[in-house]
Amino acid sequence: xxxxxxxxxxxxxxxxxxxxxxxxxxxxxxxxxxxxxxxxxxxxxxxxxxxxxxxxxxxxxxxxxxxxxxxxxxxxxxxxxxxxxxxxxxxxxxxxxxxxxxxxxxxxxxxxxxxxxxxxxxxxxxxxxxxxxxxxxxxxxxxxxxxxxxxxxxxxxxxxxxxxxxxxxxxxxxxxxxxxxxxxxxxxxxxxxxxxxxxxxxxxxxxxxxxxxxxxxxxxxxxxxx
Amino acid sequence: xxxxxxxxxxxxxxxxxxxxxxxxxxxxxxxxxxxxxxxxxxxxxxxxxxxxxxxxxxxxxxxxxxxxxxxxxxxxx
Numbered sequence: 001x002x003x004x005x006x007x008x009x010x011x012x013x014x015x016x017x018x019x020x021x022x023x024x025x026x027x028x029x030x031x032x033x034x035x036x037x038x039x040x041x042x043x044x045x046x047x048x049x050x051x052x053x054x055x056x057x058x059x060x061x062x063x064x065x066x067x068x069x070x071x072x073x074x075x076x077x078x079x080x081x082x083x084x085x086x087x088x089x090x091x092x093x094x095x096x097x098x099x100x101x102x103x104x105x106x107x108x109x110x111x112x113x114x115x116x117x118x119x120x121x122x123x124x125x126x127x128x129x130x131x132x133x134x135x136x137x138x139x140x141x142x143x144x145x146x147x148x149x150x151x152x153x154x155x156x157x158x159x160x161x162x163x164x165x166x167x168x169x170x171x172x173x174x175x176x177x178x179x180x181x182x183x184x185x186x187x188x189x190x191x192x193x194x195x196x197x198x199x200x201x202x203x204x205x206x207x208x209x210x211x212x213x214x215x216x217x218x219x220x221x222x223x224x225x226x
Numbered sequence: 227x228x229x230x231x232x233x234x235x236x237x238x239x240x241x242x243x244x245x246x247x248x249x250x251x252x253x254x255x256x257x258x259x260x261x262x263x264x265x266x267x268x269x270x271x272x273x274x275x276x277x278x279x280x281x282x283x284x285x286x287x288x289x290x291x292x293x294x295x296x297x298x299x300x301x302x303x
Contacts (some may be wrong), residue, residue: 060291093294100296102297103242103243106242107242146239146240148296
């Protein structure tokens with residue numbers, strides 16, 4: 001299976017993602033933001049970081065970069081596009097995913113492990129993960145998911161909520177909401193479930209000695225479902 | 227010609243920075259400040275002499291890049 005990770009100036013999780021994808025069997029290539037074509041891929045990843053210094057709004061400049069047209073075309077033709085953290089912000093700025101990631105409610109940069117509840121397994125990203133709750137890492141200043149009431153209704157009606165912040169038992173209430181995100185949303189799909197944006201970093205949880213292995217479950221499932 | 231644009235958060239959208247500024251002002255000598263909303267200001271030089279053309283271009287810029295209409299409104303001054 002082939003994957004491509006797009007590098008923007010200011011991306012800083014691109015190499016971690018490259019290591020993670022290769023560890024689980026992807027043939028990964030790195031693609032520069034100023035290119036216009038993406039090599040043949042089964043998966044495109046927009047990595048975490050601070051693309052273009054988070055100028056204007058997080059992800060807004062990357063959302064207009066030269067490579068993005070190819071990402072949008074790939075996504076619209078049904079290809080799998082995964083955006084992690086800043087990648088999620090870029091996906092909302094391109095309009096591929098609804099809503100926006102605002103500044104965290106309490107104005108703090110959050111860097112810690114959290115639990116997330118898998119809300120929808122009828123998709124390639126979570127299909128065969130044999131757990132309901134994953135422990136993953138978050139590190140962001142703008143992860144406070146927001147959208148209009150109409151959009152939220154549409155997201156819920158189409159089962160587009162992918163994961164929500166919760167406690168270790170899966171309780172996804174306000175007490176377990178680290179950043180003020182609407183409905184504890186940590187990740188969402190597009191209607192067709194081929195595009196996933198999520199704030200947590202699965203690529204940081206693939207080493208039993210350094211972190212945990214719930215990220216491994218994510219990548220094992222992903223390559224297995226392609 | 228030069229155009230000025232102000233981008234602000236829509237009413238009802240949480241503005242934690244504005245709230246922090248308001249609370250800081252209240253803690254100084256400005257107890258009567260009841261709300262602060264923070265926004266962005268842009269000076270845009272467009273090489274275009276026709277004012278209405280320039281304005282409609284800037285309007286496009288606002289919709290496509292300068293403001294995210296999910297949470298922000300824009301005003302061309």
